[in-house]
Amino acid sequence: MSRDLLGGVVVHPGRRLTARLAQTLAVADAGSFETAPAAGLTLTLEGVPGDPHAGFTRRAGPREPWHPRGTEIRSGRQLSIVSVEELAEIAAALGRSAVEAGWIGADLVLEGLPSLSFLPAGTRLFFESGACVVVEAQNAPCRHAGRAIARRTGQPGDELSFPKIAKRLRGVVASVERAGEVTAGSGVVVRVPEQWLY
Amino acid sequence: MSRDLLGGVVVHPGRRLTARLAQTLAVADAGSFETAPAAGLTLTLEGVPGDPHAGFTRRAGPREPWHPRGTEIRSGRQLSIVSVEELAEIAAALGRSAVEAGWIGADLVLEGLPSLSFLPAGTRLFFESGACVVVEAQNAPCRHAGRAIARRTGQPGDELSFPKIAKRLRGVVASVERAGEVTAGSGVVVRVPEQWLY
Numbered sequence: 001m002s003r004d005l006l007g008g009v010v011v012h013p014g015r016r017l018t019a020r021l022a023q024t025l026a027v028a029d030a031g032s033f034e035t036a037p038a039a040g041l042t043l044t045l046e047g048v049p050g051d052p053h054a055g056f057t058r059r060a061g062p063r064e065p066w067h068p069r070g071t072e073i074r075s076g077r078q079l080s081i082v083s084v085e086e087l088a089e090i091a092a093a094l095g096r097s098a099v100e101a102g103w104i105g106a107d108l109v110l111e112g113l114p115s116l117s118f119l120p121a122g123t124r125l126f127f128e129s130g131a132c133v134v135v136e137a138q139n140a141p142c143r144h145a146g147r148a149i150a151r152r153t154g155q156p157g158d159e160l161s162f163p164k165i166a167k168r169l170r171g172v173v174a175s176v177e178r179a180g181e182v183t184a185g186s187g188v189v190v191r192v193p194e195q196w197l198y
Numbered sequence: 199m200s201r202d203l204l205g206g207v208v209v210h211p212g213r214r215l216t217a218r219l220a221q222t223l224a225v226a227d228a229g230s231f232e233t234a235p236a237a238g239l240t241l242t243l244e245g246v247p248g249d250p251h252a253g254f255t256r257r258a259g260p261r262e263p264w265h266p267r268g269t270e271i272r273s274g275r276q277l278s279i280v281s282v283e284e285l286a287e288i289a290a291a292l293g294r295s296a297v298e299a300g301w302i303g304a305d306l307v308l309e310g311l312p313s314l315s316f317l318p319a320g321t322r323l324f325f326e327s328g329a330c331v332v333v334e335a336q337n338a339p340c341r342h343a344g345r346a347i348a349r350r351t352g353q354p355g356d357e358l359s360f361p362k363i364a365k366r367l368r369g370v371v372a373s374v375e376r377a378g379e380v381t382a383g384s385g386v387v388v389r390v391p392e393q394w395l396y
Contacts, residue, residue, distance in 0.1 A: 009316055012395055045255055045272055056254040057243055060376075066322075066389075067330065067376050074243055074332070074375045118207055118396050121319035122335060124264075132265065134272070137320060137391075177272045178258075178265055191264075193335075197210055197393050198316050 009196045017190040021127065022084050023109035024184045025102050027051050033148060035102045040183040043131050043176045047078030048107055054078060063140065075175065076136040081125075082106040082171035083116035093165040096153050103152050104145040106171065108133075108182065113190060117168050122193040124177065131180025139173050141166035207394045215388040219325065220282050221307035222382045223300050225249050231346060233300045238381040241329050241374045245276030246305055252276060261338065273373065274334040279323075280304040280369035281314035291363040294351050301350050302343040304369065306331075306380065311388060315366050320391040322375065329378025337371050339364035 025035035027050060047054035058075045060067035067073055082101050087109070091099040101109045110116055110125075123135040146162035223233035225248060245252035256273045258265035265271055280299050285307075289297040299307045308314055308323075321333040344360035 009313070045270065066324070067328075071376060072243065073330075074373055076332075076375075115207070115396070118394060120394075120396050121391075123396075126264070130265075132271075134274075175272055177274075178269060192396055193319075195395050196316060196318075197395070198313070198318050198321075198390055 009198070012195045014194045015192045017113060017192065019113040019125075019188045019190055020111045021108060021182060021184060021186050021188050022111040023101055024182055025107055025109070027105075028102075033105045033144065035105050035107060037102065037184070040181055041107065042179075042181055043079075043133065044179050045176050047075075047176060051078075051107070053080070063142075077173040078176055079108060079133055079174040080104070080106045080139060080171060081108045081110060081116065081133075081135075081174055083113060084109060084111040085114075086116055086169040086171065090162070090166045090169050094149075094153070094155075094158055094161055096155070096158070099149060100152070103148050104141075104170070105148070110188060117171055119172055119190070120193065120195055123172075124191045124193075125174070126189040126191065127180065127182045128186045129180035129182065130178060131176070131182055132178040133174040134177045135172045135174050137173055138168065139170045141170040145170070207396070210393045212392045213390045215311060215390065217311040217323075217386045217388055218309045219306060219380060219382060219384050219386050220309040221299055222380055223305055223307070225303075226300075231303045231342065233303050233305060235300065235382070238379055239305065240377075240379055241277075241331065242377050243374050245273075245374055249276075249305070251278070261340075275371040276374055277306060277331055277372040278302070278304045278337060278369060279306045279308060279314065279331075279333075279372055281311060282307060282309040283312075284314055284367040284369065288360070288364045288367050292347075292351070292353075292356055292359055294353070294356070297347060298350070301346050302339075302368070303346075308386060315369055317370055317388070318391065318393055321370075322389045322391075323372070324387040324389065325378065325380045326384045327378035327380065328376060329374070329380055330376040331372040332375045333370045333372050335371055336366065337368045339368040343368070 028036035146159040150158040224236045226234035344357040348356040
């Protein structure tokens, strides 16, 4: 299908992929950014109850320089999703044996999906309970996460290396579309939407 | 920039465009799907107060066959945005002199943006007050809107023609990211995000 859009657009059809939910993680300590493996999570329409990222809205921060700091905005960042494969790639590039999902506050870890960080906005992940989350954007690695990694690896240089190395490998942020349970080890159906270049 | 994604991905940089907010419309009658021109609208983080589409959540309907009908889900459809140019294209294809934005329940009408319906998910529209909305998806024309048009044109056949003709011309649905006023006749800055094909 092709239409006259800025000289012609091609619509690439949506696709169905499958993956495995390798890990689910929850905030272990209210004062910390880190998450720890849990057997499962209950997703509500506001995210993971008790998680600092839960809520329909949040305060604008350095990630949104186009809004005054502190302004209440639509969240779009309820969940952080990373992949086994991309975490391994980050670890290898840092020269560490592993980078754990919990160190950077991830909620869900997928396995078996190529280049998770490039899942386009609007991709839906369907879990076995019927719970569904929708990808909002590629996540940008920040020094905050780099600092958390450096604490764990004991290599202070990782604080600055991580944001560079993990660019386009740090997974995606997502919102909950339909509430429900998600269980570590279960299957995930991934629906990539139609895509085109504007 | 290129990476090994399913055989190589090319990241197309984001772009800044400008447009004009030609019209703002509000629900005139609580029992109706239609909207009527207003001098401006107050956007809250839940959408347009009093509009049946306002809210962080809504009930799943025929547009979401993957969720049981009636399940509470994340909204993603607070606002309907259409363009002067695409409405004219629909009217011409239907053989009518005009199709008004209000007939199909639009909230905002933009002018001066090519192929508005193809703005990708994650595109941000910035209004002069600082209010900001984020595009969620291309809107799909339905028979409900076709029926509303047929009532206005007096041509019963438009009910069935509209969903076919208006496919990929019916604008986008959006969520409010930052609250504020939007005023008919004012300027809009459009930030198209980076894009790639997964």
